[in-house]
Structures are given as C-alpha cells and as structure tokens.
Amino acid sequence: MKVVKTVKEVREIVAGWRKEGLTVGLVPTMGFLHEGHQSLIRKSASQNDRTVVSVFVNPIQFGPNEDLEAYPRDLNRDMQKVEEAGGNLIFNPEPAEMYPGHFTSFIDTTETTELLCGAVRPVHFRGVCTVVGKLFNIVCPDRAYFGQKDAQQLATVKRFVRDLNFPVEIVPCPIVREDDGLAKSSRNTYLNADERQAALILSKSLKLGKQAIEAGERDAQKVIDIIRKNLETEPMARIDYVEVVDFENIQRTASIQGEVLVAIAVYIGKTRLIDNFIVNI
Amino acid sequence: MKVVKTVKEVREIVAGWRKEGLTVGLVPTMGFLHEGHQSLIRKSASQNDRTVVSVFVNPIQFGPNEDLEAYPRDLNRDMQKVEEAGGNLIFNPEPAEMYPGHFTSFIDTTETTELLCGAVRPVHFRGVCTVVGKLFNIVCPDRAYFGQKDAQQLATVKRFVRDLNFPVEIVPCPIVREDDGLAKSSRNTYLNADERQAALILSKSLKLGKQAIEAGERDAQKVIDIIRKNLETEPMARIDYVEVVDFENIQRTASIQGEVLVAIAVYIGKTRLIDNFIVNI
Numbered sequence: 001m002k003v004v005k006t007v008k009e010v011r012e013i014v015a016g017w018r019k020e021g022l023t024v025g026l027v028p029t030m031g032f033l034h035e036g037h038q039s040l041i042r043k044s045a046s047q048n049d050r051t052v053v054s055v056f057v058n059p060i061q062f063g064p065n066e067d068l069e070a071y072p073r074d075l076n077r078d079m080q081k082v083e084e085a086g087g088n089l090i091f092n093p094e095p096a097e098m099y100p101g102h103f104t105s106f107i108d109t110t111e112t113t114e115l116l117c118g119a120v121r122p123v124h125f126r127g128v129c130t131v132v133g134k135l136f137n138i139v140c141p142d143r144a145y146f147g148q149k150d151a152q153q154l155a156t157v158k159r160f161v162r163d164l165n166f167p168v169e170i171v172p173c174p175i176v177r178e179d180d181g182l183a184k185s186s187r188n189t190y191l192n193a194d195e196r197q198a199a200l201i202l203s204k205s206l207k208l209g210k211q212a213i214e215a216g217e218r219d220a221q222k223v224i225d226i227i228r229k230n231l232e233t234e235p236m237a238r239i240d241y242v243e244v245v246d247f248e249n250i251q252r253t254a255s256i257q258g259e260v261l262v263a264i265a266v267y268i269g270k271t272r273l274i275d276n277f278i279v280n281i
Numbered sequence: 282m283k284v285v286k287t288v289k290e291v292r293e294i295v296a297g298w299r300k301e302g303l304t305v306g307l308v309p310t311m312g313f314l315h316e317g318h319q320s321l322i323r324k325s326a327s328q329n330d331r332t333v334v335s336v337f338v339n340p341i342q343f344g345p346n347e348d349l350e351a352y353p354r355d356l357n358r359d360m361q362k363v364e365e366a367g368g369n370l371i372f373n374p375e376p377a378e379m380y381p382g383h384f385t386s387f388i389d390t391t392e393t394t395e396l397l398c399g400a401v402r403p404v405h406f407r408g409v410c411t412v413v414g415k416l417f418n419i420v421c422p423d424r425a426y427f428g429q430k431d432a433q434q435l436a437t438v439k440r441f442v443r444d445l446n447f448p449v450e451i452v453p454c455p456i457v458r459e460d461d462g463l464a465k466s467s468r469n470t471y472l473n474a475d476e477r478q479a480a481l482i483l484s485k486s487l488k489l490g491k492q493a494i495e496a497g498e499r500d501a502q503k504v505i506d507i508i509r510k511n512l513e514t515e516p517m518a519r520i521d522y523v524e525v526v527d528f529e530n531i532q533r534t535a536s537i538q539g540e541v542l543v544a545i546a547v548y549i550g551k552t553r554l555i556d557n558f559i560v561n562i
Contacts, residue, residue, distance in 0.1 A: 007446060102530060105390035105410070105444035111383060129386070130445070137446040163386035164411070165288060165418040249383060 001079040003090040007138050010052065010091045014139055022049035026141035026168075028132055031055035031092075032072040033081040036176040036184035040145040043173050045086030052139050053082045054091040056098065061127025072189050091139070098134065107133040109163065112156045112250040116243055116263055117274065128153055129160050136166050143169045147176075149183055151261050151276045155250050175275075177203065183275045190271040194236065199268045201234035202275040209262055210277050218256045218281075220244035231266060240265035240272060247278055257281050282360040284371040288419050291333065291372045295420055303330035307422035307449075309413055312336035312373075313353040314362040317457040317465040321426040324454050326367030333420050334363045335372040337379065342408025353470050372420070379415060388414040390444065393437045393531040397524055397544055398555065409434055410441050417447050424450045428457075430464055432542050432557045436531050456556075458484065464556045471552040475517065480549045482515035483556040490543055491558050499537045499562075501525035512547060521546035521553060528559055538562050 004010050014024055025044030029037050033055075044051040055078050062068035075092060082090055106126050112118075113125040136144065146154045158170050176184045181203035182196075191199055209227040217223055227242050246253050247261040256279065263276035285291050295305055306325030310318050314336075325332040336359050343349035356373060363371055387407050393399075394406040417425065427435045439451050457465045462484035463477075472480055490508040498504055508523050527534050528542040537560065544557040 011448075100443075102392060102440075103444050104392040105388065105441040107386065107388055107445065109386035111385040134444075134446045137448055140448065159383075160386040162381075163384050163415075164388065165415045167292075167418055167421065 001083045001087070001090060003075070003079065003092050005093055006097055007093070010089070010138055013089060014050075014052070017050050018140075023143075024048055024139065024141045025051045026135060026139045026144040027051060027053045027087070028135050028144065028146075029053060029055055030057045030071065030186065031078050032074055032186040032189070033078045034176075034184045034186065036147055036149060038081055038085040039176050040147060040173050041082060041085035041087045043171065044143065044145050047143060047171070048141075050089070051087045052089045052091055052141065053078075053087045054093075054135050054139075056091070056093055056131070058098075058127055058131040059095055060099065060130060061124050063121055063123055066121070067187075067190075070190075072186055091135075098131070106130045107160055107164065109156055109160045112152065112159050115245060115250055115252065116152045116241060117265060118152065118156075118250075120240060120265075125153070125156050129156065132157055133160070133164070133166065136161075136168050141168055143171050145171050145173055147173050148276070148278065149175045149185070149274070151247070151263055151278065152250055155247060155261075181207075183273075185273065187271055187273065191268060195268045195271065198234050198236035199271075199273055201231055201237050201268075202264060202266055202273055205230040206262065206264065206275055206277055210279070213256055213262075213279055213281070220252070220254050220256055220260075223256065223262060227262070227264060231264070236268055238267040240267060282364045282368070282371060284356070284360065284373050286374055287378055288374070291370070291419055294370060295331075295333070298331050304424075305329055305420065305422045306332045307416060307420045307425040308332060308334045308368070309416050309425065309427075310334060310336055311338045311352065311467065312359050313355055313467040313470070314359045315457075315465045315467060317428055317430060319362055319366040320457050321428060321454050322363060322366035322368045324452060325424065325426050328424060328452070329422075331370070332368045333370045333372055333422065334359075334368045335374075335416050335420075337372070337374055337412070339379075339408055339412040340376055341380065341411060342405050344402055344404055347402070348468075348471075351471075353467055372416075379412070387411045388441055388445065390437055390441045393433065393440050396526060396531055396533065397433045397522060398546060399433065399437075399531075401521060401546075406434070406437050410437065413438055414441065414445070414447065417442075417449050422449055424452050426452050426454055428454050429557070429559065430456045430466065430555070432528070432544055432559065433531055436528060436542075462488075464554075466554065468552055468554065472549060476549045476552065479515050479517035480552075480554055482512055482518050482549075483545060483547055483554055486511040487543065487545065487556055487558055491560070494537055494543075494560055494562075501533070501535050501537055501541075504537065504543060508543070508545060512545070517549055519548040521548060 025048035107129040306329035388410040
C-alpha cells in the first residue's frame with residue numbers, strides 16, 4: 001500500500017489517474033481503521049476506479065481538553081486495512097504539511113453545528129469543515145464517503161459542500177456495529193472490559209426509541225424520555241445529550257416526521273461515545 | 282457575448298472546454314467594468330485558452346450601511362467590455378442562485394483582514410472569501426486574476442487559497458489609472474465634477490510617499506505623516522486610514538523593508554475611495 005506524506009505527491013498521483021480518465025473516491029479518516037472505515041473504502045472502491053484514504057489526526061478539530069494526544073495511531077495496521085478493503089493510496093500528512101505558519105483560514109458552517117456535539121465541542125466542526133475542504137481541494141475526488149455514525153458531521157459536510165459549491169458528491173454510509181450492537185469507533189479502544197460491557201446501553205436504548213417510533217410514537221419528547229430512562233439504568237453511563245432533530249438542518253423537532261435523526265452522546269467512564277439512528281416518516 | 286445565469290450552465294460549458302484540453306482563466310468582478318477589469322481579462326486571455334468573467338454584486342460582502350443597492354450595474358455595457366478584452370463567457374447569477382435558503386457556510390481568514398478595510402468593514406472579507414471560494418468551485422479555473430487596486434483583498438485571497446489548498450494560481454495585476462492619476466474604480470461614478478477633481482489628492486499624496494521611500498526614507502511613520510499631511514490639504518477629503526503594512530500578512534511594520542504595502546482609504550464627499558502602492562526593498 002503506497003503512503004504519501006505531501007500535498008504535491010498526492011496531487012501528482014491523482015493527476016496521473018485523471019490523465020487516464022479514471023474516477024477517484026476519497027475516504028477521509030483519522031486512522032486506526034476499523035470495519036466501519038473499511039465499509040466506506042469498499043463502497044468507494046465499488047463506485048470509483050481509484051480510492052484515496054486520508055489518515056490524519058486533525059489537530060484543529062480537537063478542543064483544548066480533548067483526546068488529541070491520546071487518539072490511537074497505527075499506520076502499519078491502517079495500511080493493511082486499506083489494502084484489504086480495496087483502497088489504492090494513503091495520504092498521511094504531518095500537521096505542518098496541512099497547517100503551515102500563518103495558517104489563518106477556516107471553513108465554518110453555523111446551523112447544523114449548533115446542537116448535539118457542536119454545542120459541547122465549540123471548535124470541532126470548524127476544524128472538520130476546514131480539513132475536509134482542504135482534502136477536497138488536494139485530492140479533487142468525484143465522490144467522498146462519510147459514515148452515518150457521525151451523523152452531525154455528515155449533515156454538516158453536506159451543508160458546506162452545497163453552500164460553497166464543492167464539486168464532489170457526498171456518499172453517506174450506514175453505521176457498522178459489533179455483533180453485540182456497539183457502534184464501531186476508534187475510541188472503543190479506550191474502554192476496559194467492564195466499560196465495554198456497559199457501553200452496550202447506547203445501542204440498546206436507541207433500539208427502544210426506534211421500536212417506539214415504529215409502534216407509532218410521533219412525540220419527540222416521549223422518544224427522548226424512553227431513551228434517557230433506559231440509559232439511566234446503567235450506573236457507568238453519564239448522559240451528555242439525547243436529542244431528536246431534523247437530519248437536514250440538525251434543529252430540534254417536536255414531532256417525528258420527515259427525515260429525523262435520533263442522536264445520543266454518553267460518557268462511559270472517561271470515554272465519550274456517540275450513536276444514532278435515522279428514520280424517514 | 283454568452284451570458285449564463287446558473288451554476289449548472291457554467292459547469293457544463295467549462296466541462297466541454299476541459300474535454301477539449303483547454304485551460305481556463307477566471308476574472309471575478311462585481312460588474313460595471315472599466316479598463317482595470319479589462320486589463321485582468323486581457324491578462325487572462327493571454328495566459329489561458331478560455332476566460333470566464335463573473336459579474337455578481339455579492340450581497341454578503343456589503344455591510345448593513347454600505348452601498349449594495351446603489352452599486353452601479355449595466356450588464357449590456359459589461360458584455361461589450363468583456364468582448365473587447367477577449368473574454369469568452371459571463372457568469373451572471375442571481376443572488377438566490379449563489380445563496381439558497383439555509384445558506385450558512387463561510388470561508389474566513391483572520392490575519393490579513395484585521396487592519397485597513399477589514400477594520401472598518403467587519404463582514405466584508407468573509408463575504409469576499411466565501412464568494413471567491415464558491416466561484417473557484419463552480420468554474421474550477423487554472424488561474425484567477427485580481428487587481429492590486431484591492432491589495433488587501435489580493436493578500437487575503439492568496440492567503441485562503443494557500444491555507445485551504447484551492448488548486449488555482451492567483452495572478453496579481455497592476456493598478457490601472459486615469460490619465461490624471463485617479464485609480465480606476467466602479468465607485469468613481471459616484472463622484473460629481475468637484476469631487477472628481479478633489480479625488481486626485483489620493484494618488485498625488487501616495488506619490489509623495491513613494492518619492493520619500495525612493496529617496497531613502499525607511500521610517501513607516503514618517504511616510505504616513507507625509508501622506509496624511511498632503512491629504513489634509515484637500516478640504517473635501519476625509520481620511521479613513523493611512524497605513525504601512527507588510528504585504529504578505531497585512532500587519533503594521535515600523536520600518537520599510539521587504540514587500541511593503543502603503544494603503545489609504547479616503548472619503549471624498551460620501552464616496553469612499555482606496556488607493557495604494559507596493560514597494561519591495
């Protein structure tokens with residue numbers, strides 16, 4: 001698996017592909033790849049002639065008290081995972097390659113970033129939009145792949161791509177889960193054995209909310225209450241948020257109609273986990 | 282001269298050119314074109330196979346008390362001017378085409394926008410960066426042309442293009458002046474006969490500053506004083522700013538060395554005019 005470190009190198013390789021008339025997919029990641037990422041790479045490989053996977057722990061999307069330093073990294077493992085899933089190139093820049101001196105420009109979007117993770121991680125989505133916009137300009141892909149696991153990120157990327165006319169198609173991909181229901185996440189590696197067991201409360205509680213909607217419940221607050229009540233049965237869980245929002249704008253909705261995102265963030269010990277489902281009614 | 286109104290149309294035309302292997306230049310303008318704009322179009326036509334001129338009075342770069350409504354518009358005249366100068370296509374979107382409902386994403390850059398016009402026009406450069414970034418994504422030009430007349434805008438566009446890796450070369454073009462020295466500007470049309478005469482004080486005062494530097498003056502404050510003192514001899518002139526900054530970062534410099542921008546903004550009656558020169562020592 002070829003790994004390049006500089007903007008110049010990735011551009012030269014993609015320009016060569018373009019000359020051959022090949023299409024290009026991009027899967028932006030922070031590395032420590034799991035089957036969730038691999039599902040994005042596989043999707044890209046099925047829709048494009050070539051797939052670039054960026055592996056970059058983006059410092060500007062971490063707040064001052066977040067886990068930038070602790071975030072797990074293993075490039076050799078990532079190379080294997082990309083190979084397995086059918087990717088063609090890893091772009092793995094150093095922070096100084098992405099953020100040279102006097103770096104002072106940002107892409108930001110407001111509406112979709114106000115609630116959920118945006119409310120508690122104030123610089124997070126500015127960092128996400130900026131690095132994703134940079135990657136679009138570096139790779140110039142036809143399509144880019146984002147997991148529904150980070151549903152607010154997906155809605156936010158879709159918004160800034162539309163607003164700023166980036167010539168790239170955003171392809172959403174479903175959440176990949178462990179056999180017992182836990183959503184795959186690089187941060188799951190932080191969990192000890194007890195926490196790993198306790199973390200099941202997220203997917204289990206969401207399932208109860210989804211069942212209520214499927215049984216006809218349309219009152220968002222009642223769905224929230226069902227989920228919160230179940231989350232509270234787990235002594236190791238501390239709720240950050242339980243929200244019901246319209247998926248396009250990420251604004252609260254009182255009744256469940258249209259495309260609705262039910263999203264939760266829960267601390268298990270010191271590890272903050274997120275999970276969600278989307279319904280379309 | 283072909284004029285298109287939608288993103289879709291301009292993309293289709295440019296895609297056709299690309300298929301033929303042609304290079305594309307972009308000249309972003311707010312219309313009411315004069316010889317300054319035409320010099321950009323000519324430069325683009327000399328360096329690219331095809332030149333797109335955008336004509337769009339961009340609402341989001343005007344503050345609430347600025348001249349958005351009054352800003353002069355004349356598309357038929359602009360079509361002639363583009364034709365004369367060798368442009369191939371005008372992109373003239375309606376505001377709703379550029380800013381649809383729930384438009385909430387912006388490109389912003391801090392350092393180069395703090396002083397000069399950025400200090401008195403707080404949303405101006407966010408609006409400029411956003412519309413220019415959109416135009417880059419819509420047209421995907423090889424090169425884009427900006428006049429040194431708007432020197433802070435030029436430095437700001439260069440900065441965000443570098444920071445966000447937009448794959449476009451920024452080509453700066455010198456100021457074009459009337460025979461008597463007044464820098465060409467669409468806003469000159471606001472001046473009555475007396476104001477038009479009084480407006481000469483801008484270029485005359487800058488000339489004195491430039492002569493002082495050429496004679497060996499390296500103290501920025503002394504150059505500022507020479508320019509201010511001369512501007513104050515014109516009763517119809519009201520100084521907004523006189524500044525000496527390094528051109529790359531648009532930060533104040535005490536001594537004149539390297540690439541230095543000497544920039545002024547002066548009200549003549551109700552009309553705010555800007556002018557500048559750059560030295561490289």
